[in-house]
Amino acid sequence: MASAWIAMLAMLLLAFVNGTKHEVEWSPCAEVHSTSTVVVLGSPVTASCLIRDDCPLVKGQAAPNVVWKLDQRSLTEDNESEGSTAASASEGGWNSTVFIPSFTKTRGVLTCSVLHASQCQIVGGVDIRAGSPPDVPQGLRCLTNLTKPETLLCQWDQGPDTHLPTNYSLHTEIRDLSENNTYMLPPDIHHFKIPRAGFVLFSNIEIYVKAVNALGQATSKHLLLEPMSSAKFDPPKVLKFQAEPNRFGCLKLSWSLSEQQKWVVTKVNLEVQLKTANSRSEEPVPVPRVVRQKPLDLCNLLHGTEYSVKIRVSYKQSQWSEWSNNKTGVTLERAPNGQLDSWLKVSGEKRQKLLSVDLFWKVSKQFRPNGKNLSYIVSVRKPPGEKLCITRERHCAFRLPQGVWKVFLSARNAAGTSQPTEIPVFKQRGNLVTVTVIVVISIFICSEIIEPYKPYEISVYPRYKDGIGFSQSISAYSRQKAPSIAPNLRVWETGPFGIELTWEEIPLLQRNGIVQSYRIFYWNEQGNIKVVDAAVEKRSVILDGLKPSSNYKAFIMVSTGGGSLNGSEVTLKTESLDPLAIILIVISSGVGLPLFIIISVLVCCSKRLKICFWPKIPDPANSSIKKWTASDSVQVGDTCLFFSFKDIPLKSLEKRGGGISDDPWFRSSDTSDLGESICGSPHIFNPGYTGLFEDSVPYATVVFDSPYSSQPPSQSHAYLRSESTQPLLEEEPEELSSPKEYQNIPVHREQVFFRECLDDGLDDGLDNGELCTLWDDFPMLRALAMNDVEIET
């Protein structure tokens, strides 16, 4: 029985051994070995292929041919390797080696193949990877998160690709705990959150990173930090922000840390940002470290002003948190404070009982409203005196009784009234001596309300010792730019050779500056551009030099001190030439001119025509009257008269009543037969006249104020003594056969008087029948009969 058992055991043992032996006896046909399966990129690789003798693929071959391939690409054919293609005999088989001088692939499979029956059979291979050792991890930084769950997040820079799996591990050392921790990270991960148990609040922790791959390892610089000082707090909360009773200029800020950090009871850094409702700038007001949750007084604030506040915190040198919520608070109001600048204009006459007063004012830089709802009071006496005006504006017009020499201006809000400003009232006095003094003053007017590109009118009032003078105003811009719109061109008048364009002024608010010029660009169909400038005040321009019936285009460019703007193009067309106009022009230029020349020549050459245009007027100085002696000259001022045909201005006579042309006296244009003067002879009319000149006969000019023919005999006439020495008409020869018409009757040596034959004693010594002519025979002479008149001197 026992032997049976022993035999059974032996058999089992034998079977087991055989099985094992069977497993041991199986072996691959070839084995491929390399110096390293992981190499530095670009480094050489040597591999060997050991083929067993009993490999069926090489049985019977003297020296099997071995083919090395790297990822299906034969190395021997590409001359990228050195080595034998024929295997060399070695102990137990055949050996083939290959040397790759520079393995440049990051990963490749190197295979060993043998040729068998003209076929390449892979007998073995090895996987080779190439890469680089890890670089030292850079940029290690950690940030504590104090919001549950609390962690310490550490991260570092990725670094260059090693082409190999690189594992990072985070190492920490906490001396206070005598504890070191290592946190293994998955490959190619560059951050890790250390759990709460892995760091100690308020104790230092040393942290570093190790990078490990198949080619080496690298360790970062050690980072020593305290978790609380590396924490970014959550935004704090502003709980209240309000004024307290009787605390002027202050606001109490109640705040707290976030719920997650409320346990921090020690001091933290607090930054407060305050701004007023009207302020555009935000200037943080650093506040000293404060105890957590302790209300804070912010003082030195403006009274009656609304402030907006937000805060942020940090612990020691940690990052600032984000800003908290905003809250607003208003400081307590106080009475207004500060100076009001004013100027006053009085109008009205001295005699009036009430004067009209215009008062303007503005706040000075030092003025503080200290409240809302500011109003101004103008009063005759200091408040609470009689109020002349209560307004919220900055000007007031009121009536002031005579004898009031000053008014008081004060500002008021809900908390009180400011100190009144005394404003003297001056009336303009007459007979001022105006002295013009030119003083150049440059003033910068700065105000928050002044906006660029907006027109402002600045009025300057000169202030004298005893009053305010008249203002000068000017429009100005703090900054100019091109206008917002350009004016539209309109055709005012069109002609064949020119077009007049006009445009409207740009609305004031869209000018953005002072318009300095208008410039019109216009061009024809060929693109020849011309430019013409227009006067700013005129706003019109004439485009001349155009061709009739032609198309033009134009646009306007308007310029201010800050830029220019082009308007839209307009299309223009000149009118065509009228055929009638052409004919008239041709006729006037082609016919009129020669005609004018011909007429001129004729006039100059023809005597008759010449006389027609330039009549020959007889010269009284050369007439027979000239011969009359001086003793017989007629005194001007007596009954006789001198007259000169020449000096009777026909025109003046024409002006005086007309109808002269009908008078037969003036009808004849030929006055050459008048001969000697029959009238005005000093011998006849003025015996007392003493001639001034022997060769010339002085004469008097009778000026009629109406046509002579219509002159009534009783009408007086004005006599003008002529001082002309102009020779009279030429003497007629003394050959007298028969007296010519209106010719002087030959006379004897004795004086002959032409007068009526009267028995007045003057005819003594004279033959009345011979010397006293019959008046009726000389109607012209009779017409010139003068009565005794006094000549005005």
Add this chain to the structure above:
Amino acid sequence: MNTLFALAIVVNMARVGYSAPLMEYSGETGQLVEDPEFHIFVENSQNLIKKVLEAIPGTHKSCIHSETLILNSTTENRKLQYMATNLGIPSAPTLKALAEDFTLETCLRHMSEGLQLHQDLLKAVQPRLANTENLTALMTDIRDLGIQINKMLRAVQAEVTLQPTVTSLASRLTGDYQVQVAAHLTLVQLQSFGQDIVRSLRNIALVNGDRDDSGL
């Protein structure tokens, strides 16, 4: 003559009395620490104990699901005193104002020991509880506070011996109810002990010149 003698005695006594320093607990009992970082440790401890106290209600809520175990119910907790003894939960060390018989070193040692005690108690119940994230964080805060206390001990040139408290609590947690009661009682005691720590730290801060601007 007798009057003059009596008057002389009184005057001399007054003179002697004036020169003798008053033995105030904040005066001459060696409570002042010269280490400049001591006040930093005090501040850090004040922060951490506040953190511990604020974490206790949340931890209690996440770990204790029995409605009868109420954190701030004095009457109910009084009824569990026998259970506390039965479970072997030691009392926390006594903390009081610094005095001649309660020096700074003694105070700090009591703090350290008390914190270690509660940390060990919570460590014993932690494996038997669910939702222990808050509990783990609380235990970490207690650990960190203990480190600050030990720093203060070193600052007073006292030797720090960190030895875990021997407790048999783990072996007595036979059922879930016992676990719940043990956790509850530990947290209640920790809350009370923590408030004592707050007062003691305030006292220490005052003694060492830090004015009460911590807001506690």
